Amino acid sequence: GAVVSQHPSWVICKSGTSVKIECRSLDFQATTMFWYRQFPKQSLMLMATSNEGSKATYEQGVEKDKFLINHASLTLSTLTVTSAHPEDSSFYICSAIGNLATDTQYFGPGTRLTVL
Amino acid sequence: GQSLEQPSEVTAVEGAIVQINCTYQTSGFYGLSWYQQHDGGAPTFLSYNALDGLEETGRFSSFLSRSDSYGYLLLQELQMKDSASYFCAVAGSNYQLIWGAGTKLIIKP
Numbered sequence: 001g002a003v004v005s006q007h008p009s010w011v012i013c014k015s016g017t018s019v020k021i022e023c024r025s026l027d028f029q030a031t032t033m034f035w036y037r038q039f040p041k042q043s044l045m046l047m048a049t050s051n052e053g054s055k056a057t058y059e060q061g062v063e064k065d066k067f068l069i070n071h072a073s074l075t076l077s078t079l080t081v082t083s084a085h086p087e088d089s090s091f092y093i094c095s096a097i098g099n100l101a102t103d104t105q106y107f108g109p110g111t112r113l114t115v116l
Numbered sequence: 117g118q119s120l121e122q123p124s125e126v127t128a129v130e131g132a133i134v135q136i137n138c139t140y141q142t143s144g145f146y147g148l149s150w151y152q153q154h155d156g157g158a159p160t161f162l163s164y165n166a167l168d169g170l171e172e173t174g175r176f177s178s179f180l181s182r183s184d185s186y187g188y189l190l191l192q193e194l195q196m197k198d199s200a201s202y203f204c205a206v207a208g209s210n211y212q213l214i215w216g217a218g219t220k221l222i223i224k225p
Contacts, residue, residue, distance in 0.1 A: 006158075032211050043203065043217045044159070093158050097211050104149065105213060107158040 003027055004096050006108030013084055014116055021079045021111045023094030029074035030096035034105065035067075037090045044093065050077045084115040118142045120216035122204055127222045128194055136189045136219045138204035146207040148180050148187045153218070154200045162189070162202075191221075199223045 003026040013019050023033055031052045036044040048069050049057045056069035068080040077096075081088055091112050095105040120140045128134040138148065147166040151159035165171055165180035165187060177190040191198055201220050205213040 034212070043215050046212065046215075049212060095159075104161050104164060105211075106161065110158040 002096075002104075002106040004030075004094065004106050004108040006094055006111055008111060009109060010112040010114075012114045012116065015085055016083055018080055018082045019084055019113060021081075021092055021094075021113075023077045023079070023096070023108050025075045025096045025106075028096075030077075031074060033071060033077040033094055033096045035069060035077070035079050036093045036095070038093060038110075039090055047079075081113065084113070086115045089113055089115045118206075118208075118214050120204055120206060120214060122202075122216040122219045124217065125220045125222065127224065130194055130196060130223055130225050132194050133190065133192045134194060134221065136191075136202050136204075136221070138187050138189070138216055140185050140187075140204070140206050140214075140216075142206045142208060142214055144208040145182070148178070149205045149207065149213065150176075150178055150189045151203045151205060152200050153203065159203060194223050196223055196225070 005024045005026055007022045011019055033050040035047045038044050046059050047062045050069050050071040052071045052074050058064045066082055071077040091110050093110040095107045122138045147164055149164045150162040152162050153159045163171055163178040165178050168180055168182055170177055170179045175192045180187040201218040203218045204216045208214055
């Protein structure tokens with residue numbers, strides 16, 4: 001159980017375009033999902049906390065107008081990188097709380113974004 | 117501030133035992149988790165400790181001492197496939213995880 005999918009697994013886009021990444025909890029309902037980005041050989045950096053039916057909570061330094069998050073249902077959260085630039089190239093990973101008692105986060109497989 | 121300290125790299129031999137330590141300094145504490153991440157992949161959950169003591173799951177064990185703000189991950193009978201980065205993380209408020217920088221485990225035959 002506790003499977004999280006992410007789509008697409010990789011994407012290459014031109015500078016200035018927008019990219020949408022989907023995160024789905026396949027066999028459980030996730031009221032809370034998290035979006036991370038990770039640069040090579042670095043730890044995960046939390047970008048935002050996504051709560052179903054409400055606005056996302058962004059971490060300091062993360063532009064909410066650039067990284068749009070929508071959590072419209074208990075099984076789906078989306079991250080849209082608007083007007084992407086090469087510096088946005090990164091590994092984006094979502095996670096969902098699969099066990100409220102232990103706060104265990106289950107991660108999607110990640111999306112590797114390359115902006116040309 | 118909030119921080120977790122863990123070694124950046126550990127090297128061990130196949131078949132041996134290795135311990136990865138983690139010390140934390142956080143404003144809230146709801147448990148210490150360990151995650152494994154292979155190159156190019158996403159983290160996968162390994163273990164969780166909310167109370168002091170040792171939790172064992174197969175070849176992996178995790179220990180917590182809340183009074184010392186310290187925990188460790190113990191890997192036994194190391195296999196080449198265990199080569200990965202290992203992250204400790206503290207569960208804080210709002211279910212968020214505060215992450216360590218990760219320990220790269222290098223296993224030699």
